[in-house]
Amino acid sequence: MYGFSLVYSGNFLAQAEVDDYDVTRVLLGIHPFEFEWTLLEGQSFQTPEAVMVYSDKGLNGMSQAFHNLFKEHLIRGYWKDKVRPVLINNWEATYFDFTEDSILEIAEKSKDLGIELFVLDDGWFGKRNNDHTSLGDWHVDYAKLPNGIEGIAQKITDKGLRFGLWFEPEMINEISDLYKEHEDWIIGDPGRKRTYGRNQFVLDFSNKDVVDYLFEKMxxxxKSSNISYIKWDMNRNITEAFSAKLPANRQKEFFHRYILGVYDLYDRLNAAFPYILFESCASGGARFDPGMLYYAPQTWTSDDTDAVERLKIQYGTSMVYPLSSIGSHVSAIPNHQVSRETPLKMRADVAYFGTFGYELDVTKLTPEEEHIVSEQIKFFKKNRELIQQGNFYRLENSEDGRYSWMVTSKDQKTAILASYKVWATPNPPLKKVLLQGLNSELNYHCEQRGLNFYGDELMHFGFLNEVEFTGLLQDNFEGEYNPGTDKGDFSSYVYTFEAK
Known part of the structure; x- marks a missing residue:
């Protein structure tokens, strides 16, 4: 099996052609639609790199080849081999409605629960009380944060947490000081109507003046604050692709020049602040590609944080990208995207297999929920090195909503298995899953079952899932009967295995 990917974040074309002799040719590169590049005498043009992997072990082998390639040879810098901190993001807890006191209250509770990084999301700058205003005005809103970013960052780090901050540098609102000063920095033909998407326009990153301005502001x-993490958002697509900076005969260079400008800003920020952890994001994961991983070692996978949706999203993302790059949070219920209510356990059991964090109001948790969250964080801290640096295997993805996957250590001595059931069904049979990546001759202890299993047993006979609910009996039934412990929809189980 062969896998192909393009180390590029702009418009691209990937296609496979099969000729009359069953010879397959794969082509990847910059999309030719509306693309041209003028080369003058003595100039050169560097095309994006394509990568190819080979596996004789199916899709899991292909994925592991991609994972190892990107972790070892593409992702770079201080965070290349580091496990990710457990974070809390305030977005779904507060949206734009927060004060310094309310932020500090969330941070205090987060620290008590074992969280390591607090991320202040959208709403801290300009007059940003809604999404109609202030993008581009990257100066603090002192009405919300009277001590500025420097003050709130210091207070949060004094509590023993790292501090992170949200930016959306590629965007601008019409209601902003930057728009008044530099309307010419907006993408679009000034003589024609420009599309306003998500109440914002896109800045022209093919214009070096724009990139210089943003580098200075950011x-x-x-430099003035103790910041450990940046979430770089990008919440709309580009329309009316036209740069006021480029002459008419160079307009077809725009899209490529735009992404080179994005890379330039990332590169300069990485060089100036090498210890900051950057997380890229574009409309919740639409720009998740190897090109971005070179500048930001993790990407926010999707704004859809529902646990059931995330099973599909993270399953698919893992085809090419390592778990250490997959942004994953435990969010509030009812879920803010689909209004589904899933158990706190299932939300964490899914989010473990990524960077892991929380996006809910921890000050509103019940004492029981606080205990559950605290135990979840302890579990992840204990196992995150294995999860983020081990070998990942997808085991099951069935039409009736059953998923399972696992991670094994490089030496095959430890493993974690996760099993998920979306919908309950009547009269279910016993279910088992065949594990992969273990050592056939090692004897593994499963902590949750209190039992030992040999590797060949787990891989060839399989591991029995929890017994599903099989229905209630009449009160006059005499005898032993196990109605099953796995009841209802949205159930999940995580098991750890350690060789003895």
């Missing part, structure tokens, strides 16, 4: 904030 650097000023990062």
């Amino acid at each position: 650097s000023d904030i990062l």
Whole structure:
């Protein structure tokens, strides 16, 4: 099996052609639609790199080849081999409605629960009380944060947490000081109507003046405050692709020049702030690609944080990208995207297999929920090195909503198995899953079952899932009967295995 990927974040074309002799040719590169590049004498053009992997062990082998390639040879810098901190993001807890006191209250509770990084999301700058205003005005809103970013960052780090901050540098609102000063920095033909998407326009990153301005504004904030993490958002697509900076005969260079400008800003920020952890994001994962991983070692996978949806999203993302790059959070219920209510356990059991964090109001948890969250964080801290640096195997993805996957250590001595059931069914049979990546001759202890299993047993006979609910009996039934412990919809189980 062969796998192909393009180390590029702009418009691209990937296609496979099969000729009359069953010879397959794969082509990957910059999309030719509306693309041209003028080369003058003595100039050169560097095309994006394509990568190819080979596996004789199916899709899991292909994925592991991609994972190892990207972790070892593409992702770079301080965070390349580091496990990710457990974070809390305030977005779904507060949206734009917060004060310094309310933020500090969330941070205090987060620290008590074992969280390591607090991320202040959208709403801290300009007059950003809704999404109609202030993108581009990267100066603090002192009405919300009277001590500025420097003050809130210091207070949060004094509590023993790292501090992170949200930016959306590629965007601008019409209601902003930057728009008044530099309307010419917006993408679009000034003589024609420009599309306003999500109440914002896109800045022209093919214009070096734009990139220089943003580097200066972002650097000023990062230099003045104790900031460990940046979430780089990008919440709309580009329309009316036209740069006021480029002459008419160079307009077809725009899209490529745009992404080179994005890379330039990332590169300069990485060089100036090498210890900051950058997380990229574009419309909740639409720009998740190897090109971005070179500048930001993890990407926010999707704004859809529902646990059931995330099973499909993270399953698919893992085809090419390592778990250490997959942004995953435990969010509030009812879920803010689909209004589904799933158990706190299932939300964490899914989010474990990524960078892991929380996006809910921890000050509103019940004492029981606080205990559950605290135990979840302890479990993840104990196992995150294995999860983020081990070998990942997808085991099951069935039409009736059953998923399972696992991670094994490089030496095959430890493993974690996760099993998920979306929908309950009547009269279910016993279910088992065949594990992969273990040592056939080693004897593994499963902590949750209190039993030992040999590797060949787990891989060839399989591991029995929890007994599903098989229905209630009449009160006059005499005899032993196990109605099953796995009851209802949205159930999940995580098991750890250690060789003895």
